[in-house]
Amino acid sequence: MEPPPDTPPLSEEDIAAWLQERIAELLEVQPSVVGQHDRFETYGLGSSDAVFLTGDLSELVGRPLSATLAWEFLSIADLAAYLAAVLRGEIELDDDRIDWDLDARFESPHQ
Numbered sequence: 001m002e003p004p005p006d007t008p009p010l011s012e013e014d015i016a017a018w019l020q021e022r023i024a025e026l027l028e029v030q031p032s033v034v035g036q037h038d039r040f041e042t043y044g045l046g047s048s049d050a051v052f053l054t055g056d057l058s059e060l061v062g063r064p065l066s067a068t069l070a071w072e073f074l075s076i077a078d079l080a081a082y083l084a085a086v087l088r089g090e091i092e093l094d095d096d097r098i099d100w101d102l103d104a105r106f107e108s109p110h111q
Contacts, residue, residue, distance in 0.1 A: 009087035010061060016080035018060055022053060023076070036076040045070070061087060 010018075016036050024031040026049050034043065045053070050070045058065040061083055066072070073079040086093045 010084065012080045012084035015057075015061070015083050016076050019053075019057070019076045019080060022056060026053065034076070036080075038076075039074050040070050040076075057083075063093060 020031050020034045020036055023043055023045070024034045026045060027034070027043060051067045054065050054067050054069045057069070063086070070079065073082060082091075085091045
């Protein structure tokens with residue numbers, strides 16, 4: 001699920017904006033209500049929302065990610081910075097944050 005080799009990696013800003021939009025969609029609020037530096041816990045997302053969010057994020061970045069990834073970082077900004085650094089090849093994706101069977105175990109009700 002890797003992007004084509006000539007595609008530049010998503011930037012931290014791209015990932016943060018996508019997360020802000022997706023969380024707003026899940027909460028049924030305007031994206032401006034979702035702050036990129038707010039703690040994830042302030043959004044009141046349920047565990048199933050977090051799993052679906054991470055599944056969609058995995059598709060966006062073209063890499064398998066842990067279903068609990070949203071709970072492993074404090075904010076959208078923190079998660080976006082981590083993923084952008086992984087995509088730029090600056091750090092390795094932590095295997096503890098990977099769930100290889102995410103698609104096989106969960107089916108999103110948002111499809």
